Amino acid sequence: MHTLIVSAVARQTATTLGLAVALTGISLPAVAQGGAASFPAKPITLVVPYAAGGPTDVTARRLAELMGKAFNATVLVENRTGAATIVAAEYVARAPKDGYTLLFAPGTTTSMNPHLYKKLNYRMEDFAPITLVSRQPFVLTAGPVTRVTDFAGFNRYAKAKTEGVSFGTTGVGSFTHILGDWMGKVLAWNMQNVPYKGSAASVADLVGGRLDSQVEAIASGLQLDKGGKAHVVAVMDTKRSPILPKVPTFAELGHPELVAYVTFGLLAPAGTPDAVLDKLYQAAVQATRDKQFVAQMADVGEEPAPSASRQAYGQWLRDENVRWGKLIAPLGIQLD
Incomplete structure (x- = not known):
């Protein structure tokens, strides 16, 4: 792969x-x-x-x-x-x-x-x-319900929540659905897809504490991260993004296969x-x-x-x- x-x-x-x-x-x-x-x-x-x-x-x-x-x-x-x-x-x-x-x-x-x-x-x-x-690149964004701000914290949270980590997507079979499922398999997380008809509804549930996470384009994750409403914890790229320079890539975290744009x-x-x-x-x-x-x-x-x-x-x-x-x-x- x-x-x-x-x-x-x-x-x-x-x-x-x-x-x-x-x-x-x-x-x-x-x-x-x-x-x-x-x-x-x-x-x-x-x-x-x-x-x-x-x-x-x-x-x-x-x-x-x-x-x-x-x-x-x-x-x-x-x-x-x-x-x-x-x-x-x-x-x-x-x-x-x-x-x-x-x-x-x-x-x-x-x-x-x-x-x-x-x-x-x-x-x-x-x-x-x-x-x-x-x-x-796509990113993984952690919602406030997780009470984590970085990948290490989210990894602990996801592995402990064996009943499933919810992630919002733009529908069954969407890019974000496929990515979340792939991410779960690679990282041994039980990722549970929660499909929405549009991103606005999933964002509302993420910041409202009804979703654990979201897989989304970096442009969307950036707005949530800058506003302090959620935290981007990892980027699906081969290099760090200039707009989120403190957030590591999955490659840095030991998972170079998790690259998607x-x-x-x-x-x-x-x-x-x-x-x-x-x-x-x-x-x-x-x-x-x-x-x-x-x-x-x-x-x-x-x-x-x-x-x-x-x-x-x-x-x-x-x-x-x-x-x-x-x-x-x-x-x-x-x-x-």
Whole structure:
């Protein structure tokens, strides 16, 4: 398990120097074939599978703005919510193969849904990978009912509570559900999933003393930790986060396999011309190097994570699909 995780992450993160050289003075190349030479000749639509106004939407809109500047064209954001990103994914998979309809895709779309839904109306092969855009680690947050402020304290609490440690999630089969269960198996904790329809309700129960813990993105955990309402006790990353520098990683604590991120990348319909995909790749990677965009992401524990190439992103997606499939299979969860 450890080798799989490290190699998958390494393929995405160990290329910063190469990207820096490749992107110095970057310009979008003309393409001497078909309609690709004039791409884009009309507005591009970036489909976001979450509601307008949320953190994902904010990041997607900034990306769209910056890609639009790179192209000297308009990139619109369209929110298509529902069914664990399936609505948006199916829409983009069936869109014309011309590069004008893109998906701002979370890991859920390609890494988890294929293992949770038998009747899924899209496959990974329906998409052309462009690049990973950003990532932020998941964290484990301890609620006030535990009366602990660090991992050592939570570990003692969890091992002593043999009847089960409750953790709030965004639903059965959600990313946070899978992570909490995996965490319990690795650490020999009896983790008990408490599913909610939304994060607001689980946060209310966590700070209200009705939940022991929560597995969540670092941006969410940060707000609770800063307010003193709960405590982030460990980060699922290979390095400490600049926004929570005193909180150790699971790797530091002796569990290097416990690495997981909220990720977002760009996908186009399969069959989109390579020349168009290359243009989209360069515009997206250029956007991730914008200083204000990088700072905006850093404020919430997110970081730019552009892929070394379109092919590298495709391989990373396949690796992640295999990794999460192995974690989901023992749970026996089917959501349709």
